Amino acid sequence: MSCSEIQNYMNFVLPLVLDSGKELLTVEEINPEIKGGNIWDVVTIYDRKIEQILIEKIKEEYPEHKFIGEEESADKNTISQLTSLPTWIIDPIDGTANFVKRMPLTCISVGLTINKEQVLGIVYNPYAKELFTAIRGQGAYLNGKKITTSGLTEMNKSIFNYEISLGVKNLQLRNLYMSRLQGLITKVSGIRSYGCAALGLCYVACGRVDVYQCDGLYPWDAAAGTLIVTEAGGFVTDSSAVRLGKEFDLMQPNFLAASTKQLGDQYIAIEKMVDQEVTSKPQANFIPSNCKLITEKTQ
Incomplete structure (x- = not known):
C-alpha cells in the first residue's frame, strides 16, 4: 500500500x-x-x-x-x-x-x-x-x-498518566494497578488520570505528559493513539503482567506509552520487580493475562 x-x-x-x-x-x-x-x-x-x-x-x-x-x-x-x-x-x-x-x-x-x-x-x-x-x-x-514527545529520559522528572478506572469493576486489575502504583509513586514527579485513552496517548505524543499506561483496553481505545505516539518519536510496549515489556499487540492492547524508550524501560523495570514480589506471595490475587469481557467498556 x-x-x-x-x-x-x-x-x-x-x-x-x-x-x-x-x-x-x-x-x-x-x-x-x-x-x-x-x-x-x-x-x-x-x-x-x-x-x-x-x-x-x-x-x-x-x-x-x-x-x-x-x-x-x-x-x-x-x-x-x-x-x-x-x-x-x-x-x-x-x-x-x-x-x-x-x-x-x-x-x-x-x-x-x-x-x-x-x-x-x-x-x-x-x-x-x-x-x-x-x-x-x-x-x-x-x-x-x-x-514530538517531550523526549524526557529521567523518571524522577516525569509526569505519569495512569488509567486506573477499570479497577472499579475488576478486582484482579485493581490489585495490579495498586501494587504497581505503590512501586512507582515515589519515583515520579506527578500522576494524572484523564479517563480517555486516546487523548492520554496523544498527550504523550505532544509532550503534555511523559508516560501513559493502561491495562484491560480494547483495540478501538488504542488503534489511533498508539500510532500517533510512535510517529511523534515515542515508545509503546506491552504492559500486561504476562507480556510486560514485550512488543505491543493491538488486539490485546495493554500498553505503556513513553516519551522515550529509555524512560519506558525504567518504568517497566520497576513494574517487573513489583509484579514478581506480588506473585511470590501466597494466594496472590493477581491478574494472569489480558482478561476482560466485550461488554465491559474502559471509559
Missing part, C-alpha cells in the same frame, strides 16, 4: 470525523444507558449514531474494507478478528463517562490497519478543537503542526 493511497484514505475520512465532532458540540441533553447491567459501563445514542455514520459512509466509498467498532462489537458480544484487509477501528466517543459528565476530555478515535499494521490514526477532541493525526512514516501532527 503506497503512501499516496493512505493519504487518500485520510483525505476521505478526516472530514467525516470533523463533522462527527460538530455533532457532539450540538448535544444538549444526554441520556446514558447502562450496558449489560454494569453501572460503570455507559453508552449514549451519540456513540451509536456517530459509529453508524462513519461506518456507512466509509463502506459506500470502500465496500471491500472491514471494520472493528466499539458498539458493533458490543452488539455482537465479540471482537472481529484482524485480517490483512484494510480495517477501520473506531471508537465513536472515547471517554463516554467524561462526555456524560460534560467534561471536555473526550474524543472521536479512528485508526486504520492494512496487512495487520497500523497505518493511519485520527483523534479529534471537538471541545478543545484539537485534531491529532498520523500516517505511518510521516510523523504526527496537532492541528496540522508537527509534534
Whole structure:
C-alpha cells in the first residue's frame, strides 16, 4: 500500500470525523444507558449514531474494507478478528463517562490497519478543537503542526498518566494497578488520570505528559493513539503482567506509552520487580493475562 493511497484514505475520512465532532458540540441533553447491567459501563445514542455514520459512509466509498467498532462489537458480544484487509477501528466517543459528565476530555478515535499494521490514526477532541493525526512514516501532527514527545529520559522528572478506572469493576486489575502504583509513586514527579485513552496517548505524543499506561483496553481505545505516539518519536510496549515489556499487540492492547524508550524501560523495570514480589506471595490475587469481557467498556 503506497503512501499516496493512505493519504487518500485520510483525505476521505478526516472530514467525516470533523463533522462527527460538530455533532457532539450540538448535544444538549444526554441520556446514558447502562450496558449489560454494569453501572460503570455507559453508552449514549451519540456513540451509536456517530459509529453508524462513519461506518456507512466509509463502506459506500470502500465496500471491500472491514471494520472493528466499539458498539458493533458490543452488539455482537465479540471482537472481529484482524485480517490483512484494510480495517477501520473506531471508537465513536472515547471517554463516554467524561462526555456524560460534560467534561471536555473526550474524543472521536479512528485508526486504520492494512496487512495487520497500523497505518493511519485520527483523534479529534471537538471541545478543545484539537485534531491529532498520523500516517505511518510521516510523523504526527496537532492541528496540522508537527509534534514530538517531550523526549524526557529521567523518571524522577516525569509526569505519569495512569488509567486506573477499570479497577472499579475488576478486582484482579485493581490489585495490579495498586501494587504497581505503590512501586512507582515515589519515583515520579506527578500522576494524572484523564479517563480517555486516546487523548492520554496523544498527550504523550505532544509532550503534555511523559508516560501513559493502561491495562484491560480494547483495540478501538488504542488503534489511533498508539500510532500517533510512535510517529511523534515515542515508545509503546506491552504492559500486561504476562507480556510486560514485550512488543505491543493491538488486539490485546495493554500498553505503556513513553516519551522515550529509555524512560519506558525504567518504568517497566520497576513494574517487573513489583509484579514478581506480588506473585511470590501466597494466594496472590493477581491478574494472569489480558482478561476482560466485550461488554465491559474502559471509559
